[in-house]
Amino acid sequence: MELGEDVVADVIKRLRRAQGQVGGLIQMMENGRDCKDVIIQLAAVSRALDRAGFKLIASGLEQCVTDDSEQGVANRAQLEKLFLTLA
Template sequence: MELNEDVLADVRKRLRRAQGQVGGVIQMIEEGRDCRDVIIQLAAVSRALDRAGFRLIASGLEQCVTDKSEKGAADREQLEKLFLTLA
């Protein structure tokens, strides 16, 4: 996949943030923190991952599924399937 370096940098930043949040959730569980607090943080992790995925979609999902044999025409069904994977 060849996406703009700014997009990739943003996605990496989002994924690193989510990685840190997952570590925080694990620590919260180990410390016996309140269930509501853990769930709130899990929701934040989920949103961070969703945003990273949607950023990729917005920036060039077509490149991921382009069939070179058809002169760059992306298959609409494949695009929908990848989009719904994140939805």
Template sequence: MELDEDVLADVRKRLRRAQGQVGGLIQMLDDGRDCRDVIIQLAAVSRALDRAGFQLIASGLEKCLSDDSEQGAADRKQLEKLFLTLA
């Protein structure tokens, strides 16, 4: 399955941002920053990764549904399993 290039570009951008945030987190730990600040940044990274994953899943589900509609009924169990991997 191929995903829309615009979706992939946005997901890449989100992942690069998260990658930078992880680097910042490591630096915060090395600098002995306050635990609260580290946890806030950790939560931000987690949300960024979740959003990237959900965007991929949503785009993938949309693609799966449109592909399946051409071939017959969608396999609901497989779609649920795919979605729940990130939920």
């Protein structure tokens, strides 16, 4: 599977965001923040990682399901949305 530069850039952006959120979570834990706040932030990190993974998978699926009769173009947004419904 060969990923386009736009996909790689988007996934890296999402992963960096998640990395920052994890750092924030560590500080929250060290500072004794409220459990509810920590859980909310943890859920946000989880969603960010899921979206990065889904983006990669959707891009791979696009290559697998591209229909030659449509000049080799699949709608990545539709594939990603479809895959997200399964999560």
